[in-house]
Amino acid sequence: MPRYSDERKGAVLAKLLPPHSLTVKQVAEQENISEPTIYKWRHEAREQGQCFPDSDHPDPEGWTYRDKFAAVIETAAMNA
Numbered sequence: 001m002p003r004y005s006d007e008r009k010g011a012v013l014a015k016l017l018p019p020h021s022l023t024v025k026q027v028a029e030q031e032n033i034s035e036p037t038i039y040k041w042r043h044e045a046r047e048q049g050q051c052f053p054d055s056d057h058p059d060p061e062g063w064t065y066r067d068k069f070a071a072v073i074e075t076a077a078m079n080a
Contacts, residue, residue: 009041
């Protein structure tokens with residue numbers, strides 16, 4: 001099983017977020033990394049408090065209430 005650096009994991013996970021908003025399947029195909037590995041990384045990132053929706057839906061309509069709330073909390077301190 002290959003080992004990936006934290007920087008590589010971060011770059012791969014960033015593709016799941018806007019503005020890219022790719023699905024796990026799309027990222028797995030692009031990066032030649034298995035889908036279960038990316039799902040695991042996303043789960044670990046969520047446990048560390050990072051905002052990664054459970055859904056592969058590209059916009060918030062497919063997110064759970066928990067995902068939406070996490071996004072609001074994460075962005076609350078931002079100013080326009």
